Amino acid sequence: MTINLFDDSSWASLRPLTFTRPVADLRIGILTIAEKWAKYLDADFGFSTQQYLSVKYPAKKNVKLFINGSVCPDQDLLNVISALKDGELILSGNVVIAFNCIDGLNYEQALQQLKPINYELPLIKVVYPEHIFANNPAEIRKDFELLTKGRTSAKISNTNQLLGEDIFFEEGAKAECSVLNSGYGPIYVGKNAEIWEGSLIRGSFALCDNSSIKMGAKIYSGTTIGPNSRAGGEINNSVIWGNSAKGHDGYLGNSVLGEWCNIGADTNNSNLKNNYAEVKLYDYESKNMRNTNLQFCGLIMADHSKSGINTMFNTGSIVGVSANVFGGGLPPTHIPDFSWGGANGFENYKLDKMFETTEKVFARKNIAFDQTEKEILTNVYELTTAHRQF
CATH class of the missing domain: 3.90.550 (Spore Coat Polysaccharide Biosynthesis Protein SpsA; Chain A)
Structure with missing residues (x-):
């Protein structure tokens, strides 16, 4: 078919x-x-x-x-x-x-x-973007059953503490000296993925092929780390698409990261407003804020975007494609596509400079940054011109 x-x-x-x-x-x-x-x-x-x-x-x-x-x-x-x-x-x-x-x-x-x-x-x-993390626990459960039904997990090292029965390792997956608790949802570890020592993981959780969880990570329910990625620190109910890195301490909660993103050390996001009000997100069609009807909503970051060390993202932040965010203070909750800066203001992130960086990022994973990728990003750059008002 x-x-x-x-x-x-x-x-x-x-x-x-x-x-x-x-x-x-x-x-x-x-x-x-x-x-x-x-x-x-x-x-x-x-x-x-x-x-x-x-x-x-x-x-x-x-x-x-x-x-x-x-x-x-x-x-x-x-x-x-x-x-x-x-x-x-x-x-x-x-x-x-x-x-x-x-x-x-x-x-x-x-x-x-x-x-x-x-x-x-x-x-x-x-x-809407928030539907991804909101429905992620249910989808992990469905996918876990789909992928593992009738199959037997690869061997899991006895240095780990395993709680519950719904833990599945694909061929080449590894974990040592970690606590894996599937009492709240299944835990899936993909091919050649690795959980480093001292990690604490509560399902539902998915670590996809060729990805790793760094030492001492704290991972809560409803989290997916996509393929060819690295994650560490504290992560709760979040989805990282793939080929991205949140490799250091810092909190990521009720969030979605796209592909080719990099989160600097000690970057944190807020996922709850101080007044406990429902969170609003920037809407590209209306160019206004849209109520998510959620009390918990963190960071939505599109492909190729990055944050410097100690970056602080406010509740309900939208970061567009290929934005580079850094510096002290809280940047605005909408950071336009192809922007460069932080709380003190932004400037245009020119395509040629972005291409130089992206070619190096792709090369680290032995992937060619080809003309097709460049043309897609050029189109996005042109489509988002109206959202860059600086």
Whole structure:
């Protein structure tokens, strides 16, 4: 089977995280949304996304089945989609979940032309950035069952203290002298990932392939560390997409970090306002603040962004693509894409300078910073000009 995962209006409301990828390429739980669908359906997948992203994330040709890339799969939804006939469309309220038709019809056309089937069961749909960490504990549990069902964990060193039964190590995964508590949720450690000595980890928790937790880390429930990443300090209910580093002491809570991010030593974020009020986040569409209806909401940081040592992020901070934040004091809660500075003000982070740094970052992981990546970032730079008012 081959499917295409399409972006709906969630792509816009999930900015800045989606400036550099389709919605279905976001990680929530252990896997990206696209990887979840591929696993459930035993399918190859492509993306129906923004034109400037389609070189890196192409659509598959001659495909009939299209699935909303912001919707996380579960068995009930899978059963309905598997029974979908040609010319039919699944609706949840006004949201198009999936449709089966000739290649080339987008979801708006499908809504007008195809026979609707109403889906009334609850589902997880990622519409805003905070939905990623809010739904991460549930998605870790679902992905854990999906990935480990019928399998046996690799051997876990007896120097560790293991609490509970839901702990799974993939081949090459290692941990020593650490406490792993799955009494509150499963713990998954990917291929060649490593938990260093003295770490305290409470599930649900996922450490993806080739990543590491540094000595003495304190990791709380609902946390995912994506592939090829390094994490340390204190982390609670947060998702790090991959190829990123929060390797030092400092607190990260109720937060999402994109790819190629680096958090300086002793960087901290607040996730609760002093007056316990609901947290607001900057909204790219309205250019105003949007109420999340959450009391706990920390830092949303898009791809390629970095913070210097001792940086302090206020409750409900949005950091755009390729921002560089440093210096004393609290910077504003919205830090525009391609900006350079801190509490004392920002200036434009020019593309040529950004490319120089990014090429070095990619080289550290033996990845080429190619023309496709440069063109995507150039498009994001142009799309975000109006948000840089300095």
